[in-house]
Amino acid sequence: MDVKTVVIQLVSAFISSLGFSLLFGMRPKYLAPASFGGLFTWGVYLLCAQIFTGAFMPCFIASAYAVMFAEFLARMLKTPATLFVIPAVIPLVPGSFLYYAMDSAVHGERAAAAEFGTKALVFALGIAAGLSVVTALRELRTRK
């Protein structure tokens, strides 16, 4: 993957996170920090994708990173972490695989549909797993 593609992806990840923060009604003063969440998460994903084969591990690590970033921001700004989780995690959502799975299904290409569907599922599981691990760790830490 060349530098130009990486830069385009990072910038568009930032703008899409900004879009989602707006869409969900986030306060203007939190927009900038929340949008950097998307950029950083995608950066972490791209880095991990160089190291690991397959999509699960990169997605898992990036999602765990996204939640930690959200928790960190929430502590700093004294607001609920939920606010920042979505903008950070959103670039990992497998919208493209979902589309290609549907497209293949419509054209009767079952094998391709199954492959794309599985990829979408792997991403969804990766996100859920990353989220779960960090949330569980946080609960361990704060339970009294």
Place this chain on the structure above:
Amino acid sequence: MILNTEMQAVLTDCLLDMGVLLIDAGAEISRVEDTLSRMAHAYGAKRADVFALTNYLSATLEFEGGAPLTETRRIMQSGGTDLFRIEKLNELSRECCAAPFSPEDLRARVDKISSGKKPFSFVLGGSILAAGAFAVFFGGSVWDGLAAAALGAMIAVLGERLSRTQVSTVVSDLLLSLITGLCAGLLCHFIPVLLMDKIIIGDIMLLIPGLAMTNAVRNILSGNTISGFIRLCESLIWTGAIAGGFMLALIFTGLLF
């Protein structure tokens, strides 16, 4: 603060209204239960049992020397996200736990929050930015981004209209994705430089219930299994409806052109 029976009833009513607003705005269930019971204790309740599901809320408050008060609410709307409101309510509960105001003042504050929604310009602007940027993110050109952004604006406007009708989320998702898919097909037919897949992917991202799914997982992890599973099932069904809508659109455009 010592409350008379009448004020206790006002308070219970207020707390449940807050709970409904929180659930409506997409807050986690554990947070809703936690917020309400904290507030009740701040007002001197010796017991506060709050139970919430994504479509149901009940609370029983018991004050020193009084009979227990119970109220329940059936929550009709669901699925929307309004961080603006969650934050306002969060702020209110923090202030209130630090120094409780009179139940009438609380009532006024809650009513003020419930009448103010996130501005539609945020939704519109956010949809345009997110859809456009995602089309580029997944490898589309600037033109694909612009087309996706235009359809994103259409989704925001139509979605707002549909949310005011009786239409359920499943049907509205199906309609929105069908219409978006058809428009994308038409655009690509008349402007051949556009890539249909990139445009649709940008707009799919707007419709996918990402937050609902994330919250479902968080709910399950925090022990609210029923709410988590309700949300998870709902978001899977919604995703199915979105996929179905786009598939129909792909079939129609395939037949037309």
